[in-house]
Amino acid sequence: MIKKVVVDPLTRIEGHLRIEADIENGKIVDAFSTGTMVRGIEIIAQNRDPRDVWAYVGRVCGVCTSMHSLVSVRAVENALGIVVPPNAEMVRNLMLGALTMQDHITHFYQLQALDWVDVVSALKADPKESAAIAQSMSAWPKNSIGYFTEVQQKIKKFVESKQFNIFSNAYWGHPAYKLPPAVNLIAVAHYLEALDIQKEIVKIQTIFGGKNPHPNFLVGGMACAVNIDGPNAINLERLSWVFQIIKQAENFAKQVYLPDVLAIASYYPEWTKIGGGLTNYLASGDFPMTHFNDLGSYKAVRGIVRDMNMSVVEEFDPMSHDGLVEYVNNAWYDYPQGKNVGLHPSVGETILNYTGKTPPYDYLNHNEPYSWIKTPRYKGMPMEVGPLARFVVNYAAKNKPYVELTDRCLKKLNLPIEALHSAVGRTLARSMECVLISDWMNEFYQQLVDNIKKGDYRMFNSTYWEPSTWPKKAQGFAVCEAPRGSVAHYVDIEDKLVKRYQMVVPTTWNASPRDPQGQRSAFEASLLDVPVHDAAAPLEIIRTIHTFDPCMACAVHLYSEDGKHVHQFDTF
């Protein structure tokens, strides 16, 4: 008998996400992913000054904040033929790197870890054992018995106060938890540690962009002028601060985050075979070392890998009208050309047309449009994007830093390369990426300082700042690797204003509904065959979906077939 389970809301980057899954004989046999909120930002971006649009579209997401702003200024620069100075390119890399590190760390500890870590079990741990294990993993200075004892005391008081707050109503004791108490204690200690470090890392964005969330960007470069002999600009005090934060972040990534993921992964061997999903991967590449237009200088390469075949990297061309299209057949949008055509984003439309059930409803009808997310396809294929996609594509492209780190980590876990295509693989890729970026942050910083040392203080190219210098019509696009995956923006400028603005965001790729061929996107595909130990407590669904990093802590609503509540749990 098929049991229907509704998971709503499963909040994500832009807002609200709903999963409906069918469970039969202890396994998921079908799943539907629904974005239940729309704001129409692409419509709002129209008729604005293209130099302003970074601020408008930046508000798409406040969690991986700043990435939409970055890709937006790149798209407008692409349209107007603006080349930004080397310093600005490095500052942008530093801001993207800082955000990615902060976001990965926050995601793993604050949002995802408790799918794998049992907080209550940590009470039973022997702090001595935790210290011994932690010391064997890394040289992190806090790996002491005293430290773990103190953390355990804190948890104890927390539990004794009977005010479990955000930890309440979770599945403590669920058989899907496999970690021994000592490892649980380490993870909980680092949960608290991560809260502090994430606040530090974003300060890099504040130094260059003035605030976080939502730092400022500028078409043509960056607004933070360099003056090493002035008190009111980027000077050595500011740069040294940035360097200090990079070191802090690097230490945490290398001595805490990656070792923790490796330790936890080693207790979940079965999850290296579950949750793989599509095994088609798309990466747009990022972190240019010279200029954004110089694809060859990217730290992370662009390309696609299909069907788990890592011997071939195919080209990804974001401007290929035959290659990249978005469908609205299962989404609450219309295209003037009809419901079943696919449009390239550069000619895309955003016309809202809600045809779903009138709220309140218990179930959506999946035989008709069921989401606010469009369905993107590349050469007809659904693709996964995100850290795992970046690792698979770069590994296949034999990008050395990726290959070395991946091999090293898989060797430690005694796993084959195929193990990447799984829930654990996705989680591991995110932590490995944090380590890679921490190395690159040092390089970006050094390159910025070296360039300033040479006497190049430029941070902004004013050549095409004035609208009078622009052509009557211009079209541009740009991509970016946001923490959650590839983002592409497309802009049409006409008579000094934005005529059309379209975005293809990571969640569009991963969480979209089915295409006209009935093919599932990443979320829906990854849930197939996932075992569910107890349909009333499907921790496994949350665990799988969270490996995609669906953003903030999620409250998950579950309904049985007759609309009655089945169970509740806390995914924080």
Next chain:
Amino acid sequence: MNKKGKTFYEELMAKGYSRRQFLKFCGLMGGMLGLQSTGVAQIVEALETKPRLPVLWYHFQECTCCSESFLRASHPVIEEILLELISLEYDDTLMAAAGEQAEWVRAEAMKENYGNYLMVVEGAVPLGSPGYCTIAGKSAKQIFDEGAKGAKAIIAWGNCACSGCIQAAKPNPTQAMPVHKLNPGKPVVNVQGCPPIADVMAGVITYYLTFDKLPELDNTGRPKVFYGRRIHDTCYRRPCYDAGLFVESFDDENAKKGYCLYKMGCKGPNTYNSCAIIKWNNNVSYPIQSGHGCIGCAEPNFWDNGPLYATLPAIEGFGIETTATKIGAGLTAVALGGVAAHAIVTNIQKRSLIKNRTDDISLNVEDNQEYCGELGKRMDNLNKKIDLIRKDQLTYLGGGYRPDKPSDEPKN
């Protein structure tokens, strides 16, 4: 649900904080709220003796930047406060909430604390179609209405809940509405900004808990304690403005010297917020310090208040400092005289503006659009008056050099 009656102080002690840390927090909050030491004592007493404030936290059309900002709270204790100072009964992002039991938790929290809980809202509510934002199959409006009914007061976090923010920008495709336009029938505090500064968020809650009332609000519903002064008036680059020293192009020599960003479209002159005082991310910087003008994100409808890089006088409905620029441009030959005149009219106008804004403290009755239009009319009249004054001043100054005269400017 079994945490009724426990005070914030007891809560902290139970969590292993010291009394010293607690007092430090009270002092910090007092300092931020601009209280005298007796006021701090009041905070201490309130937090020691009053039960924790029951809070229900809702998320609608938003980008979660308010919650993210919240996580960046600068003081180490504040971070815990944000979870412990309030008794978070319901939060559809942070707390467990599922199906019937979620509904039970929510219903129970509303029932138990009926008339006493604080409803906090992150996000706007779309009225265009109930399908534009649903949670567990219910429309955002339905969930909002249920929550507002038993709330003692509502705190609107961020520009989305205060004035609709990005989704309400023209043409507002989903008819996104801020809290105060949903007729909640309850007092609303608008904690503005995109996002608001975390310490401001904590400060508003502490104020409410301490004094059992909402802080004094301005005519757009913002607490005056944090939104009572213009960024322009508290900006460390203000002396450059008064001296007529402006960045003329991003990254020019003046930008490297940290001159005023007014001509680069800085909205500091008509934005009320604490960015220049409290700053961001533990006092690291704020937009102007990092070289970019303020975009005005703590003001209603700022997305439609004209291009970001347009110098303010060009903005429809606002005429702020228009004469200052004209004078500055017209008197380049006699620069210092120009600066003196500039300072005088600036302050005349500022006084009137501040007066206009603070005279009229009526929450939730102002339609923002109407308000802006009305302000525009007032500004037009004001500009006419200032034109007259300017003529007088110019005659008086005679374009001459009067280094000792800036103190002539009318006192506010």
